[in-house]
Amino acid sequence: MASNLKWPPVLALIVLLAAGMVGIASAGNIAVYWGQNGNEGTLADACNSGNYAYILIAFLTTFGNGQTPVLNLAGHCDPSSGGCTGLTSDIQACQSQGIKVLLSLGGSGGYYGLSSTDDANSVASYLWDNFLGGSGSSRPLGSAVLDGIDLDIENGNSAHYDDLANALKANNNVLLTAAPQCPYPDASLGPALQTGLFDNVWIQFYNNPGCEYVNGDDSNLVSAWSTWTSSVQAGKFYLGLPASTQAAGSGYIQPGDLTGTVIPAINGIGSYGGIMLWSRYYDVLNNYSGQVKGGV
Ligand SMILES: *[C@@H]1O[C@H](CO)[C@@H](O)[C@H](O)[C@H]1NC(C)=O
Numbered sequence: 001m002a003s004n005l006k007w008p009p010v011l012a013l014i015v016l017l018a019a020g021m022v023g024i025a026s027a028g029n030i031a032v033y034w035g036q037n038g039n040e041g042t043l044a045d046a047c048n049s050g051n052y053a054y055i056l057i058a059f060l061t062t063f064g065n066g067q068t069p070v071l072n073l074a075g076h077c078d079p080s081s082g083g084c085t086g087l088t089s090d091i092q093a094c095q096s097q098g099i100k101v102l103l104s105l106g107g108s109g110g111y112y113g114l115s116s117t118d119d120a121n122s123v124a125s126y127l128w129d130n131f132l133g134g135s136g137s138s139r140p141l142g143s144a145v146l147d148g149i150d151l152d153i154e155n156g157n158s159a160h161y162d163d164l165a166n167a168l169k170a171n172n173n174v175l176l177t178a179a180p181q182c183p184y185p186d187a188s189l190g191p192a193l194q195t196g197l198f199d200n201v202w203i204q205f206y207n208n209p210g211c212e213y214v215n216g217d218d219s220n221l222v223s224a225w226s227t228w229t230s231s232v233q234a235g236k237f238y239l240g241l242p243a244s245t246q247a248a249g250s251g252y253i254q255p256g257d258l259t260g261t262v263i264p265a266i267n268g269i270g271s272y273g274g275i276m277l278w279s280r281y282y283d284v285l286n287n288y289s290g291q292v293k294g295g296v
Helices: 002-026 043-048 087-096 117-130 161-168 219-231 255-266 280-286 288-295
Strands: 029-034 054-063 100-107 148-153 175-178 200-204 236-242 272-278
Touching: 029 043, 029 280, 029 288, 043 054, 043 087, 054 148, 087 100, 100 175, 117 161, 148 161, 200 219, 200 272, 219 236, 219 255, 236 255, 255 272, 255 288, 272 280, 272 288, 280 288
Parallel strands: 029 054, 029 272, 054 100, 100 148, 148 175, 175 200, 200 236, 236 272
Antiparallel strands: none
């Protein structure tokens, strides 16, 4: 009797282990932009939610062309007076939970652009000294060493971001990510992405009606996803989405549609990594990440 009873539990254990492995293999991460709304809660709160693998601090709105770079964190704190150095402890608390924290460059406003290879190299040096492993005198976020740099370049001027990518990736420890728009190729980030140096690419499937999910029809989204993942070499691709209907002009996907239809349609195509959300503010309002995290 004893030996007959031994097998069912062993088989059940094997099935559970196999299911667990499959679950781990298909489970995606969630990345979120934080920084552009003073009412979205602290960086530490965002990390303590347990919902995110990546936090993208938004944005370094001015850089390049020899300009003094400007960090803009909306109502959170004033970088120009040294008022954001206190974020160092939040950043370190996030990192101690395994969350990667990156600085995002650009955004839909701002004054940025690179005038030459030398200009790109000097921006890379500035980033290294002031946000990464270097030791600049005026680190706006204090002594915490960020995990990398995100490019959310949206002004249509693509010049020399390939040079910037090369300069940043001269240090292998720096994560490099980008947030292109879903129409391929991206007007601002196309040449940079062709370097093949990016770890993660979070593609904005919002404010771009031609490649969005609309009323149960995922064909345009899947087609754009296939084009992106077969045309660009990158570590992982993420589906970039608004975290609520108010977060973007178009492109919001209901949580049930996302986990039931859209994710199953794309996660076998190319190197799927998870989803990116704009932004923490809208995610707090709508609990989008909380609703979908088990199914992305
Ligand atoms: C978010 O949604 C999840 C899933 O429905 C739920 O378990 C969680 O309590 C919600 N969180 C908040 C803050 O409402």
